[in-house]
Amino acid sequence: MRKLLSVLILLVIVSCSVDQDIETIEEQLLQTNPEKALSILEELGFNTFNATMDEEFITIEGDIMMNIAFILESYEKEKGVSQAKQSLSRKHTFYGGRVSSEYNNRVKFSMAPNMRAEWLPALQIAISRYNKVNECRVQMSYTTGRAHSHISFRDLGSNTLGRAEFPKKTVHSNLKTYRKPGEYIYIHPTLNSNASLEDKVHLLMHEMGHNMGFEHVFDNAAHRANYSFDGTQIAGTILYEKNSVMNADGYDSRGIFTPNDKIALKTIYPGPFVSDFNQTITGPTLAATKESVTYRTSVTNPGNTYRWEVKYVGAHPWTRLHSNSASVTFRISTRATPNGLNNMNVRCTIVKPNGDEGRKVFSTLVEGRPTDGTHINL
Ligand SMILES: [Zn+2]
Structure with a gap:
């Protein structure tokens, strides 16, 4: 099912597994201090009743996700409750839904220098395939400068090929609310070392789909049962499709959008028909x-x-x-x-x-x- 996030959803991975990587500072912080992060939120006046926690986020008030490492860092950096509250308020970030019109026709991707030689050709193909979907407003580009989503290598554990962030809601200084594309894509460096160009294109298109708010489709009901995160099925698309770009695992699509994938893109991000050639x-x-x-x-x-x-x-x-x-x-x-x-x-x-x-x-x-x-x- 090509699903748009209508509710908060955690990070989704190609092959669903728990990230065992505890090397980064952020993860050490959250491994040791989730309770502290919760108490900071209470101090800041957030209602933490029914708060839920996982490895990286505390979800409060139903649909507001707070990155635990960010809470702790802000608190330590500002050395005080009021400053930390200001900092969190400025961030005002949670997840889900479709990327706003202000962003969805100019989504920029950047790539870490150490992966460009191998992966940049795949990214350029992936971008061109999104841009070519007709009657779809989404337009993407590659940049070496400031990007909406940054692609980099990261060890994601033993069976996770890639990971991406879902769209992010932000409140600007003009108090208007926008939803931006997810800010990162991680690619497992060694698990993908034998991936063909088509495999790489597929993986990037899949993760870019998550950046744009799309959830998974599955091989069948048994496959679906392995995944706990669910979105809303998009009208006109099917739930079980092995070759979909948004299938939850493998490289089956070879980087080719199925007709259902295109329907999903056109439905969520409708745009004008652009002819590639003339006729009379x-x-x-x-x-x-x-x-x-x-x-x-x-x-x-x-x-x-x-x-x-x-x-x-x-x-x-x-x-x-x-x-x-x-x-x-x-x-x-x-x-x-x-x-x-x-x-x-x-x-x-x-x-x-x-x-x-x-x-x-x-x-x-x-x-x-x-x-x-x-x-x-x-
Ligand atoms: Zn995925």
């Missing part, structure tokens, strides 16, 4: 109700996929026509064309074997069904 459509520009009409596109290739649709005057949605070729023939509906001259649009969407997509709309006037038994003189 020919056919009648004036027709009458019940008349049979034929339209053709200039782009013809047996390997292409064609989708023809018609939209009549008024609020009717686009209706699929029966054709998967470079031309379509159909009879104009009597119901959809009231008396008088009406506008009818025919559109053709083409997908080429290489994934390029093109769409063109053709407008036709339709002489509607007269109510008085006479025809309009044109």
